[in-house]
Every structure is written in C-alpha cells, then in structure tokens.
Amino acid sequence: MKKRMFATLALVGAAALTIAGCSSDADPSDSAAPGGGGGDGDVISVGFAQTGSESGWRSANTDSMKEAFSAENGFDLTFNAADNDTAAQIAAVRSFINQGVDAIVIAPIVSDGWDDVLQEAKDAGIPVILEDRTVSASDDLYASWVGLDFKKEGVMAGEWAAEQYGSTPTKMVVLEGTTGSAPANDRAAGFDEAIAGTQIEKIDSQTGDFTRDGGKAVMEGYLQKYGVDGIDLVFAHNDDMALGAIEAIEAAGGKPGEDIHIISIDAVHDGMQALVDGKINFIVECNPLLGDLAAGLVKDVLAGKDVEKKVYVSDQTFTQEQAAEVIDSRPY
Numbered sequence: 001m002k003k004r005m006f007a008t009l010a011l012v013g014a015a016a017l018t019i020a021g022c023s024s025d026a027d028p029s030d031s032a033a034p035g036g037g038g039g040d041g042d043v044i045s046v047g048f049a050q051t052g053s054e055s056g057w058r059s060a061n062t063d064s065m066k067e068a069f070s071a072e073n074g075f076d077l078t079f080n081a082a083d084n085d086t087a088a089q090i091a092a093v094r095s096f097i098n099q100g101v102d103a104i105v106i107a108p109i110v111s112d113g114w115d116d117v118l119q120e121a122k123d124a125g126i127p128v129i130l131e132d133r134t135v136s137a138s139d140d141l142y143a144s145w146v147g148l149d150f151k152k153e154g155v156m157a158g159e160w161a162a163e164q165y166g167s168t169p170t171k172m173v174v175l176e177g178t179t180g181s182a183p184a185n186d187r188a189a190g191f192d193e194a195i196a197g198t199q200i201e202k203i204d205s206q207t208g209d210f211t212r213d214g215g216k217a218v219m220e221g222y223l224q225k226y227g228v229d230g231i232d233l234v235f236a237h238n239d240d241m242a243l244g245a246i247e248a249i250e251a252a253g254g255k256p257g258e259d260i261h262i263i264s265i266d267a268v269h270d271g272m273q274a275l276v277d278g279k280i281n282f283i284v285e286c287n288p289l290l291g292d293l294a295a296g297l298v299k300d301v302l303a304g305k306d307v308e309k310k311v312y313v314s315d316q317t318f319t320q321e322q323a324a325e326v327i328d329s330r331p332y
C-alpha cells in the first residue's frame with residue numbers, strides 16, 4: 001500500500017480542484033482488459049451504470065461523464081440510468097459484463113450488495129471504477145473510486161449550524177438522501193458529530209430520496225405535525241430536497257430562510273439561486289464534475305498503470321453573500 005500526498009489538477013472549464021489520493025494497491029495484471037482496449041489508440045468500450053436522474057447534481061454529473069467518455073476522447077460509452085432501482089443497476093452491470101466491455105464505471109445507488117457482481121466483473125477480467133458514491137464491498141473488487149468526502153460535507157454543514165444556531169434551543173428536522181446510500185449515511189454522521197453538545201435538537205429525520213418531490217412531501221408531513229412555529233431548522237442532504245422544502249414552507253404560510261432556516265448540500269444552480277434569494281441559509285458544495293477524473297482512471301487502469309485506490313475531490317461552502325459573488329461564474 002502506498003500513501004500519496006496531495007496533488008492538484010485543474011479541470012477544463014471548472015475551478016481548480018484539490019484531490020487527495022489515499023492509496024493504491026491495484027494489481028495492473030488483474031485489471032488488463034480482454035479485447036485489447038487500453039488507451040493505445042484503440043477505442044475503449046465502457047459501460048456506465050448511473051443511479052438515475054434524481055437531482056440537479058445528477059444531471060450535472062451525467063453531463064460531465066458523457067462529455068469525458070466521448071468518442072472524441074477515444075471511448076464507446078454505453079450509458080444506463082437505473083432510476084434509483086438497485087436491482088436494475090446491478091442488472092445493468094451484469095449486462096456490461098456479458099457484453100464484454102473493456103471497463104465498467106458505476107455510481108452505486110446504495111453501499112451494500114455489490115460483492116457478487118463486482119466479483120463477477122473481476123472474474124471476467126473487466127476493471128471497475130467507482131465514481132461518486134462508495135460501496136461497502138472489499139476494495140480488492142474494484143480498481144479505483146473517485147468522489148467526494150461526504151462525511152466532511154456533513155461536518156462542514158453541522159459546524160456552521162452549531163456556530164449559528166447552537167447556543168439557542170433549535171428544533172431541527174432532517175431530509176435524508178436515499179436510504180442506504182453513502183452520502184445519506186455519511187452526511188448524517190458528519191452533521192450529528194458536529195452538532196453534538198449544542199442546543200440543536202433533531203426532532204425528526206426521514207428520507208426524501210434526494211428528489212425535489214420527496215423533499216416537499218416529507219416537509220409537508222413535518223409541517224402538519226409540528227407547524228411552522230415548531231421547526232427552526234431544516235438540514236437537507238441535497239439542494240433538491242431543500243428546494244422541495246421551500247415550496248412546502250411557503251405553501252404553509254412560512255418564510256423559508258427566516259421563519260425556518262435551511263442548510264443543504266450540493267451547490268447546484270437552483271440551490272445557489274435560492275441561497276442568493278435568502279431562502280436557503282448555507283450550502284456545502286458537492287462537486288459533480290467527476291467525468292475527466294473517471295475517464296483518466298479508466299485509461300490508466302487499462303494501460304496497466306498504478307492508480308490511486310481513492311481519489312477525493314475537495315468541496316467548498318457558501319453563505320448567502322458568498323453565493324451572490326460566485327453564482328454567475330459557476331459551471332453547473
């Protein structure tokens with residue numbers, strides 16, 4: 001196992017991102033693809049199993065992936081979006097294995113349940129690169145992962161909440177992401193850790209499945225149960241659910257951002273606009289522009305190069321004032 005320190009790279013059309021590579025124990029002989037794809041001029045066939053199209057973040061991520069895995073860049077991409085159905089996503093990966101693609105990229109909907117199909121890909125000699133979400137399966141079963149530190153995102157959101165609201169009694173409700181997904185688990189854990197010992201009290205927490213409609217429906221339920229006056233703060237695991245919550249709060253006669261404060265994660269355009277408009281109070285970024293990094297990893301793995309096992313892309317945070325300064329220059 002090698003430990004590597006920080007490396008910096010700039011993505012075309014995006015701000016410079018800092019990546020911290022953790023370790024790499026990929027065995028190049030394990031990951032050599034059958035059929036000769038491998039960045040030596042041949043077209044590389046890639047199957048990409050996307051989660052679905054649940055959010056603005058996901059649209060930006062899909063665009064970034066399709067752009068990076070283009071014919072121009074030497075790829076023949078088969079794209080599958082599983083509509084947030086884990087069985088359908090695993091079936092898509094199996095069909096990529098049967099097709100004999102050179103490499104498989106997965107954005108795993110949930111963390112658990114990947115062992116068998118990852119083993120099947122390994123047995124077929126097809127390297128797997130994970131992007132975005134992580135899995136609980138052994139890291140021997142995939143070549144590399146590129147994504148964000150979801151726990152740290154939760155900590156950054158929670159630290160701001162603790163600083164702003166932690167010294168007065170604050171009743172908080174949570175809009176969770178998809179149950180069993182790495183970002184829902186890790187953001188919840190990071191946030192809870194950061195608000196421990198403050199006067200913020202979590203009175204309810206339910207999943208809104210990372211969608212605007214889901215966030216709206218769960219928030220409507222909270223408002224019926226506790227009333228606008230019984231809720232001080234919403235922590236939404238993504239912007240889309242926060243945007244749904246804004247609709248629910250307004251329909252209930254409340255002022256989002258004032259009567260009920262809102263913190264969310266992603267920093268997609270509509271979320272940033274709501275932050276500028278004063279309806280969200282704080283956003284932690286989650287950068288969806290992972291395509292170039294994922295494509296680079298696929299090429300390197302197929303070329304037999306030693307790659308980092310985990311590639312972290314760093315995130316920033318935005319207050320309302322900071323959002324107003326940067327909103328026009330954001331690439332997504």
Ligand code: GYE
Nearest residue numbers: 054055057183210238286
């Ligand atoms: O925050 C959310 C999306 O996995 C990081 O999934 C991603 C999350 C993102 O639906 O908007």
